[in-house]
Amino acid sequence: MTDIPSPAPPLPVRIAGTGSYVPERVMSNAELEKIVDTSDDWITSRTGIKERRIARANEFTSHMAAKAGQRALEQAEIDPADVDLIIVATITPDTLTPATACYVQQHLGCLKSVAFDVSAACSGFLYALELARHSIGAGAFRNALIIGAEKLSSFVNWSDRNTCVLFGDGAGAAVITPSLNGGGRVLSSQLGTDGAQAELLNIPGGGSSCPITIENAPQQLATLAMQGREVFKHAVNAMKRASIEAISAAGLTSQDIKLLIPHQANLRIIDAIVERLEIAKEDVFINLHKYGNTSAAAVAIALDEAHREGRMERGDKILLVAFGAGLTWASAVIEW
Numbered sequence: 141m142t143d144i145p146s147p148a149p150p151l152p153v154r155i156a157g158t159g160s161y162v163p164e165r166v167m168s169n170a171e172l173e174k175i176v177d178t179s180d181d182w183i184t185s186r187t188g189i190k191e192r193r194i195a196r197a198n199e200f201t202s203h204m205a206a207k208a209g210q211r212a213l214e215q216a217e218i219d220p221a222d223v224d225l226i227i228v229a230t231i232t233p234d235t236l237t238p239a240t241a242c243y244v245q246q247h248l249g250c251l252k253s254v255a256f257d258v259s260a261a262c263s264g265f266l267y268a269l270e271l272a273r274h275s276i277g278a279g280a281f282r283n284a285l286i287i288g289a290e291k292l293s294s295f296v297n298w299s300d301r302n303t304c305v306l307f308g309d310g311a312g313a314a315v316i317t318p319s320l321n322g323g324g325r326v327l328s329s330q331l332g333t334d335g336a337q338a339e340l341l342n343i344p345g346g347g348s349s350c351p352i353t354i355e356n357a358p359q360q361l362a363t364l365a366m367q368g369r370e371v372f373k374h375a376v377n378a379m380k381r382a383s384i385e386a387i388s389a390a391g392l393t394s395q396d397i398k399l400l401i402p403h404q405a406n407l408r409i410i411d412a413i414v415e416r417l418e419i420a421k422e423d424v425f426i427n428l429h430k431y432g433n434t435s436a437a438a439v440a441i442a443l444d445e446a447h448r449e450g451r452m453e454r455g456d457k458i459l460l461v462a463f464g465a466g467l468t469w470a471s472a473v474i475e476w
C-alpha cells in the first residue's frame with residue numbers, strides 16, 4: 141500500500157481590516173405606514189427594526205460594495221493593486237452576469253485580482269470568509285477582499301407588507317491576509333446547507349425556471365417571497381447549532397465568547413439564540429434597528445461597526461453566525 145502524505149495544514153489567516161457603507165437615505169417605519177397596511181408598533185415588536193437605508197436609483201450593489209471595500213483596504217493599509225482575490229457575497233447582483241465582483245474590481249482598480257460572486261443569501265459573507273481562508277491558507281492567494289453587499293430595495297415587492305418592512309440596502313467588507321503575528325485570526329468556521337427547504341425563502345422569478353415575461357410581469361415574481369414563521373424556526377435551530385459547532389471546533393466554550401455578532405434579521409431570533417447559548421445580552425452586537433435585514437451585508441456591516449466602536453480588544457474571541465435562503469447557515473470564531 142502506498143502511503144499518501146497528509147496535506148500540509150493550512151496557513152492561519154487573519155482579518156486585517158474592515159469597512160462598511162450604507163446609503164444616506166433613511167426610510168422609517170412611519171414612512172412604511174404610508175405605503176402598506178402596517179404600523180411602527182407591529183414592525184418594532186415583531187422584528188426590532190425601526191428604520192432601513194435605501195440606495196439611490198443609480199447606486200448599485202457594486203457601488204456600495206466598492207465603498208465598503210475601499211474602507212477595509214484603507215484600514216488594512218493594502219493597495220488595491222496588491223489585492224489578488226475579490227469575493228462578493230450577494231443575492232442582488234448588478235447584473236445576472238458578469239459577477240458583481242467584476243464591477244467592484246473595476247471600481248477599485250484591483251486589476252490583478254481574480255473576482256467572482258457567491259450566492260448564499262444572508263450566510264454569504266461567512267461563506268466568502270471560509271473560501272478566502274482556505275484559498276489563502278493553501279497559498280493560492282495572498283490578499284483577499286471579501287464583501288457582503290445588497291440592494292434588496294430593488295428585489296422587494298413594495299406592496300407586500302410581509303416582506304417589504306424587513307429589508308434594507310448596504311455593504312460590509314473585510315481584508316483577509318496570512319496571519320504572520322497579528323490579531324484577527326480565524327480559529328474555526330462551520331457552513332451548512334439544506335436545499336430541501338429552498339422554497340421557504342426565494343426570489344421565484346427572473347431565473348431560468350421562470351423568466352420574466354410581459355404576461356407575468358404584474359405578478360412581481362422577481363421579488364423576495366418568504367414563509368416567515370417556518371424560516372424563523374429553522375433560523376433559531378440552525379444558528380444555535382452552527383454557533384455551538386464553531387465554538388467547540390475552536391476548543392472553546394460559550395463562556396469564552398466576548399462578543400457575538402449575529403445575522404441581523406430579527407431581534408426575537410437573536411434573543412432566542414442568546415438565551416440558548418447563555419451569552420450575556422450586553423455581549424451581543426445589534427444594529428438591525430438602524431438597517432433592517434441587509435442579507436449578505438448584515439454580518440459584515442456589524443463586524444465593521446463593532447470594530448470601529450472599539451467593541452473588540454486584542455485576544456477577544458468573537459463569534460459570527462448567520463442564516464439565510466437556501467437554506468444556508470454559517471458561523472466563525474475569530475481571535476481578535
Ligand code: ACO
Nearest residue numbers: 178182261262301302305368369371372405406435464465
Ligand atoms: N404589518 C402588520 N401586520 C403584518 C405585517 C406587517 N408588516 N406582516 C405580517 N403581518 C400580519 C400577518 O398577515 C399575520 O396576520 P394574520 O394572523 O391575520 O394572518 C400576522 O401579522 C402574523 O404574521 P406572522 O408571519 O406569523 O408574524 P411573525 O410573528 O412570524 O413575524 C416575521 C413575521 C417578522 C417575518 C418573522 O417570521 C421572521 O422574522 N421570520 C424570519 C426572517 C428571517 O430570518 N429571514 C432569514 C434571512 S432573509 C434572507 O435570506 C434574504
